[in-house]
Amino acid sequence: MARKLRILRASDLNDTLDMREVVPLIEQAFVERGLGRTEMPPKSYLHFPSHDGVLLIMPGNLPQMDEAAVKLINVHTRNPTDHGLPTLISTIVLISPDTGEPVCIMDGTYVTGMRTGAVSGVATKLLARSDSRVLGIVGAGFQGPFQFHAIRHCMQVERLLVTDLVPERARQLAHMAETFGIPAQACETIEEVVKGCDVLVTATPSDRPIVRDEWVHEGMHINCVGTYARGKQEVDPAILKRSIVVVDDWTQASHAGEINVPVSRGEFDRSGVYAELPAIAAGLTPGRTDDRDITVFDTTGLAIQDVVTAWKVFEVAERENLGSLIEPLYT
Ligand SMILES: NC(=O)c1ccc[n+]([C@@H]2O[C@H](COP(=O)([O-])OP(=O)(O)OC[C@H]3O[C@@H](n4cnc5c(N)ncnc54)[C@H](O)[C@@H]3O)[C@@H](O)[C@H]2O)c1
Structure with missing residues (x-):
């Protein structure tokens, strides 16, 4: 019927x-x-x-x-x-x-908000160091609260550092985190957030690298969420070169994800990708194996x-x- x-x-x-x-x-x-x-x-x-x-x-x-x-x-x-x-x-x-x-x-x-947050949560669970405690978020727009909620259910978040081009948005997200009992600080610079966190989320529509290589330290995990289209990028490609890079899907990521610009310039190719996250989730490939590694997850969003x-x-x-x-x- x-x-x-x-x-x-x-x-x-x-x-x-x-x-x-x-x-x-x-x-x-x-x-x-x-x-x-x-x-x-x-x-x-x-x-x-x-x-x-x-x-x-x-x-x-x-x-x-x-x-x-x-x-x-x-x-x-x-x-x-x-x-x-x-x-x-x-x-x-x-x-x-x-x-x-x-x-x-x-x-x-x-x-879209719920699933994009949850994807970062799953990637954090599979790739971040188990003793990660400080979450950093760059870009506190629509995605910000979804990222925060998902990741706090996947790692023990003891502190949030957040920044946004519009400082009021960072303050609002910090305030929201505090209502959930998590101390939070709205930072003036991206540098403060990156240097101070264990797990970083970038969720901006930037079309140039805004996270510099020298700010990123051993053992960090980065979820690159914001890059959704050809020509866009949020992190310095030098970070990719010294990291364990995991993508949600090679085809999508190489066309429209964080790696798309270095791929288009011939500076990065499939041999630089450690795995697709589905293979790690299915237990076919190990996730993080060394606490000193930097892991980068490039997510473009899967149907x-x-x-x-x-x-x-x-x-x-x-x-x-x-x-x-x-x-x-x-x-
Ligand atoms: N990977 C995925 O599956 C997926 C899914 C949804 C959205 N996205 C992308 O994630 C990004 C964020 O989405 P949204 O819905 O939260 O957008 P939004 O416009 O609501 O928020 C983006 C925020 O980033 C801030 N921002 C911009 N440039 C910045 C900079 N240089 N430094 C600090 N902050 C900066 C803006 O002020 C804004 O508050 C977009 O690029 C969107 O296309 C990706």
């Missing part, structure tokens, strides 16, 4: 999930990928140069979990000024693997992460009757 289609707007979704349940889900999605049990064609792009826009299409299928979805994300840089709309608009369509029906259409912003997180949101929405239901589109 035809199923009604659930519509979930952004305002229906806030706080639907607990980060403690998303981290293991994301880890499981990495395991599935590591074991070769996912289907995830490369991201496709449609370009709208006359509108300064691009659309990314991200399909993913996890047969073992019986979950599939397609995420659409547009990046239209003139939206805020010309149309009063956000630069990024993201929509996820959940597909029933059983019948092929779309069962839910949801705004993708919340899912399968959106799939598992969005289906968890849908499960809650079904249970709590969130959003609205419409008649199937195809009848």
